[in-house]
Amino acid sequence: MNTQRVWFAFFIVLALTMNFSFFVGDIDNPDHHHPYEFFFALVVSLIATVLKVGDRSHVGALLLATSLVADLQLIIGAVVWGMAVQSGEPISGAVMASVVSLAGGAMIANIISVVLLLAETLQIKR
Amino acid sequence: MGRYRARPKVRGAPMWIVLLELRTPLIVLILTYAVSCLGLVLIPGQTDTGEVYHLSFFDAFYVISYTATTIGYGELPYAFTGAQRMWMLVVIYSTVIAWLYALGAVLTVLTDPEFRKLRRYQKTVNRVKTHPVPFWVVCGYGSAGSQLVRFLDQSGTRCVAVESEKSRFDQARLSNLSYELDVFWADAMDPQVLVDAGVQHPRCQGVVVLTDSDQANLTVATNVKILAPRVPVFARSKSDANTRNLRSFDTEVIIDLDRVAARSVGQLIQRPKAYALYHELVDPDLNRIEAMPIPETGHWIVCGSNRLSELVCEVFVRDAIPFVWVSPNRPSSDDIEWVEGPGTEAVTLKQARIDEAAGVIAATDSDGDNLSILLTAKAEKSPLVTVARRNRPTSEPVFQHGGFSVVLREGRLLAQEMFARIQSPLLHQFLSQLELMPEALVDGLIDKLYRRLPEGDVELDHFVISLREADAPAVVSALESGQRVELGDLLRDPGEGHPPLALICLFLVRFNGDLVPFPGEHLDLGYGDQLLMWGAEGVDARIEWLLGRDDLFQSLLAHRSIS
Numbered sequence: 001m002n003t004q005r006v007w008f009a010f011f012i013v014l015a016l017t018m019n020f021s022f023f024v025g026d027i028d029n030p031d032h033h034h035p036y037e038f039f040f041a042l043v044v045s046l047i048a049t050v051l052k053v054g055d056r057s058h059v060g061a062l063l064l065a066t067s068l069v070a071d072l073q074l075i076i077g078a079v080v081w082g083m084a085v086q087s088g089e090p091i092s093g094a095v096m097a098s099v100v101s102l103a104g105g106a107m108i109a110n111i112i113s114v115v116l117l118l119a120e121t122l123q124i125k126r
Numbered sequence: 127m128g129r130y131r132a133r134p135k136v137r138g139a140p141m142w143i144v145l146l147e148l149r150t151p152l153i154v155l156i157l158t159y160a161v162s163c164l165g166l167v168l169i170p171g172q173t174d175t176g177e178v179y180h181l182s183f184f185d186a187f188y189v190i191s192y193t194a195t196t197i198g199y200g201e202l203p204y205a206f207t208g209a210q211r212m213w214m215l216v217v218i219y220s221t222v223i224a225w226l227y228a229l230g231a232v233l234t235v236l237t238d239p240e241f242r243k244l245r246r247y248q249k250t251v252n253r254v255k256t257h258p259v260p261f262w263v264v265c266g267y268g269s270a271g272s273q274l275v276r277f278l279d280q281s282g283t284r285c286v287a288v289e290s291e292k293s294r295f296d297q298a299r300l301s302n303l304s305y306e307l308d309v310f311w312a313d314a315m316d317p318q319v320l321v322d323a324g325v326q327h328p329r330c331q332g333v334v335v336l337t338d339s340d341q342a343n344l345t346v347a348t349n350v351k352i353l354a355p356r357v358p359v360f361a362r363s364k365s366d367a368n369t370r371n372l373r374s375f376d377t378e379v380i381i382d383l384d385r386v387a388a389r390s391v392g393q394l395i396q397r398p399k400a401y402a403l404y405h406e407l408v409d410p411d412l413n414r415i416e417a418m419p420i421p422e423t424g425h426w427i428v429c430g431s432n433r434l435s436e437l438v439c440e441v442f443v444r445d446a447i448p449f450v451w452v453s454p455n456r457p458s459s460d461d462i463e464w465v466e467g468p469g470t471e472a473v474t475l476k477q478a479r480i481d482e483a484a485g486v487i488a489a490t491d492s493d494g495d496n497l498s499i500l501l502t503a504k505a506e507k508s509p510l511v512t513v514a515r516r517n518r519p520t521s522e523p524v525f526q527h528g529g530f531s532v533v534l535r536e537g538r539l540l541a542q543e544m545f546a547r548i549q550s551p552l553l554h555q556f557l558s559q560l561e562l563m564p565e566a567l568v569d570g571l572i573d574k575l576y577r578r579l580p581e582g583d584v585e586l587d588h589f590v591i592s593l594r595e596a597d598a599p600a601v602v603s604a605l606e607s608g609q610r611v612e613l614g615d616l617l618r619d620p621g622e623g624h625p626p627l628a629l630i631c632l633f634l635v636r637f638n639g640d641l642v643p644f645p646g647e648h649l650d651l652g653y654g655d656q657l658l659m660w661g662a663e664g665v666d667a668r669i670e671w672l673l674g675r676d677d678l679f680q681s682l683l684a685h686r687s688i689s
Contacts, residue, residue, distance in 0.1 A: 035183055039167075043160040050153050054146035082184035 011048040012063075012117055015070065016110035018044050023107055027100050028093035038081070041103065042074045045110070059120045066113045073106035143244070147235045151228035158224040162190045162217040169213050173204050194221030243311060247322075250308050254286055254324040257308075261286050262548065263323050263330060265314035265346050266337035267298045269519040269537025270362070270544075274334060277410050277545040279303045283331075288314040288323050315345045317353060325354045332358040332378075334544055340368040347377050360544055365433075381543045387534050388437035391487060391513060392445055394532060395420055397565040399572060404560060406586055407553060408542040413585035413663065415572055418531055420511060424448075424484030429469030429499050431455045434515065435489040450478040470498040475506055485511030485531070493521040500530060550590050552658045556633040559643045571630065571644055575660065578628045585663040588632070591616065591673065593655045600672070600679035605653050614647035615682060616657070620672040624685050627668060629661030 018041040025032025049067040052060065077099045084095040166186035170178050181189070185203060192199050193214070206214065235241055262278065264271050267289035275285045275298075284305055289295045290313045298309040312319040314337065324330050335346045340363060347361045358378040363369040365382075372380045394401045402417040425448035428435050435453065439462060442449045451462050452469040467474030469488070480486075486503040488496035493516060500512045512530040516522065525533045547554045560568070575586075593601050604611055613631055618624040634642040637654030645657075659669070672678050 036164075036167075039160075039164065039183055043156060046156050047153055050149055050156065053149060054142060078183075082182075085182050085184055 008051050009117060011044060011051055012110075012113050015041070015045045015048045015067075016107065016114050019070070019074075019103060019107040019110050023100060023103050025100075028097040030091045030093070030096045033096060033100055035081070038074075038077070038099070038103065041106075042071075042078060045070050045074055045106070048113075059116055063113055063116055066109045066116070070106040070109040070113070073102050073109065077102035077106070143241060144232070144235050148228070148231055151224075151231040155224045155228050158220050159187075159190060159194070162194075162221055163187055165213045165217070166190065166210070169209050170207075171204060171210050172207055179204075190217060190221065193218055194225055196222060247310060247312065250310055251322045253308050254322065254327065257284075257286070257324060257327060257329055259284055260329045260331050261324065261327075263288065263320070263325055263333045265323075265333065265335045266342075267294045267309065268336065268338065269535075270336045270540035271334075271537075272297065272301065273537055273541035274336070274544050275301065275303065275307065277541060278548065279305070280410050281545075281549055283548070286310075286323050288312060288319060290314070315342050315349075317349045320346065320349055320353055325350050325357055330354065330357055332360060332548070334548070335359065335361040336540060336544070337362070340364045344368060344371060347372055348375065351375055351377075360547065362540060379544070379547050381540060383536055383540050384434045384437050386539055386543055387434055387515070387536070388441045390534070390539070391438050391532075392441040392447070393561075394418070394513070395426065395447060395485075396445060397568065399565055400560055400563065400568045403568055403572060404557060405542075407557065407588055407660070408546040409538070410545065413587065414583075415576075415586070417572075418511070421484040424482055425450060425479070427452060427469075427475065427478045427480065427483050427486045427503070428489065429453070429487065429496075430489035430491070430515075432489065432491050435487075438487060438489060450483075452478050468495065470495055470502065472502050472506060475499075475503055480506045483507060483510065485513060487513040487515075489513075489515045489534075491517060493517050493524075497524060497528065500528065550658075552590050552633065552635060552656055553588065555635065555641065556643065556658050559633065559641065563643065567644065571632070575628070575630045578626060578630070579662055580628060584628070586660065587663040587666065588658060588660040589666045591657045591659060591669065593651060593653055593657075598673035600674060600676045601651070602653060603676055604679060604683065605651075609683060611651045611683070612647065612686075613645055613649045613651060613657075615679075615686060616651075616659075616669065616673070617647065618672075618682055619668055620675070620678040620682065621668075624682050627661065627665050629659055629665050629669070631657050632660045633658040 018037065022033055022037040022041050045067065049064070049071055052064040052067050055063070080095065080102070081091075081099050084091055163183060163186040166181050166189060167183055168180070170180055173179055189202060194217075201210075261284040264275055264285045265288045267275070267287045271287065271289070275287060278285055285307065287298050287307060287309045289298055289309060289311065292311065295309055295311040298307060301307050310319060310323055312322075314320065314323075314335070320333075325333055333346070333350045335343045337343055337346070343361050343363065347359045350357060350359050360379040360381070361372050361377050363372055363380050363382045364384070369380050369382055390401065393404065398417050398420050402415045405412055406415055426442065427450050428438050428442070429452045431453040435451070439449065439451055439457070441447075443459075443462070449463070450465055451457055452465045452467060452474055454466065454468060456466075457464050465474055465478045467477070469475065469490070475486075480503060486500060488499040490496055490499070496514050496516075500514055504510060504512065511532075513532045513534065514525055514528065514530045515534045515536075516525045517536070519537060546557060591597060593605070595602050601611055601616075613634070617627055617629050617631070619627050631645055632643070634645040634649070635656045636642065637652055642649070659666070672682065
């Protein structure tokens, strides 16, 4: 067993699960979407991206691309959320909905990542 | 370093290597930031009025960002509590260290010599891939390689160079050419390097292999033959065994420098005019006939114990030139008059009867010895023909000022031979004919040109005319309309009165492949003939004008039939 592969798979799957934890709940209900979950989803996604850098195979390139998409979605979500908070008013349902839907987009990218990872792993002949 | 492999294992943009090296520093940076932000968000603070509050993620990220980069705006939005300050201490040290670590890693990669070499290499590969004009690949940028590249540049041909030595590579990058030379700092024996240098490129015209090692030359030649069979290979060889080896797989041109130099010495002694003509034609830097007076009587003294001196002796024996060999080693044949000794001392030269000698050939492998031999010889006898072998290009100044009759410069000879073959096959065919021509014929030919030359210091040049639509439309249309065109018609000025130009035709290759050296002026020309012309510099422009314009050429033909 390769330790590096374990960490690699761990972070890719964790990025998806974290993303999902934030995503579930009513889309416009701020009580269902905690900022800590969002924070962890973003950090794990960034780490997963860095881990994917350097693998220049076809699948590697695709993995990196999906990860960059997820990062982009989450960072836009963070900016939207941050700007809403700065106004000083409690977060509105509309803002929450757009942050969650952005995270939903990131989740699709993460799902593709995991599917690619599975496909690549299953290809390896024992 | 060492995590990435040097070219050619890693292909593609070197940026990927930077990213690979930065993986750990980036993860460390992300984790430090994440933990720091989280800490600030979790630890409760106090507003000015004493209420408990928590920093938002946005505020936390802001504080961490300016702290980590050591900018430090202070405690925002409210003065921190003791607990927050304790956490900030941890943050300050850990984030600053993480930054230094990441920056250090970036700088290490960027300043790594191997990485920079790789990046430069990759840039050159990309440039060669999109090379816009035909080019030659020159392997080995020593004195021969650099001169060949310069000669080719003068005749408008571009090159790509491969050199494994750093100092020569730097020299190649500083070369003063009319275009930017693409140079690879790599070993040409590596097949991938040859591919990168463009041997498989559709615009690659040929490969010239000029390295100092026979093994390397042979390896490059075989590799090119396999990688790009259509590309001609011009290789240097330093031994007969290697020459046979190169010939066995049809290497197009093989130049054995020692043999070229020995033949050239023989030619100088027996046929000085042919020697002068040969060198005027092959050396783009030499633009006049410099015939040397060679004494009719007297023997020659050959100093040296290397392959060159042996080959010179071989030529002398074959052509029955009297000579004495001064060498520490006994000659293989007893027929050779031999004096044992280094030749640098007056005693050995006296033993070789220097007072009766016509000339001395200093052909040892050491420049110091060669200079010493010739200076001693000149002190013993004057006048004397002195032939010096220059081994190292750095010794050039002393040989230039030494006042020797002939200096054999290896790099230059090699560059000349290669250039003559690359520049025009016609010239090369003529040169092999020249070997067989009697001296009187060559002398007459030089006289003929000099009678046509204007007064003063005129530089000479040669060029090729091919009687086809592209090069000579006026001649082709005259031939097609059934007019007779003589060679003499191409040697006249297109201007008023059609005076003869300072130009002669050295060699004619008929459309059917027949070779005519020194054709007469009344010879009829036909479509597809190729002519090697030789004359004053700048005449080719007049001729080009004449050959391109029907009216000028017709008036010239009319002028001939009147007179």
